[in-house]
């Protein structure tokens with residue numbers, strides 16, 4: 317079984333591990349993209365919620 321060869325986004329080195337053995341850059345995996353998207357959604361939700369929260373609070377006074 318061959319491990320998939322990845323190309324480092326920083327230096328272009330081909331490697332098979334989770335981290336580039338040349339510069340130490342972590343391999344960007346499909347899983348990371350999902351986590352980043354999830355955090356983005358959460359951030360958007362929180363900022364949107366706070367925005368409406370403060371606007372509705374201002375309307376009360």
Ligand SMILES: [Zn+2]
Nearest residue numbers: 324327336339
């Ligand atoms: Zn690298």
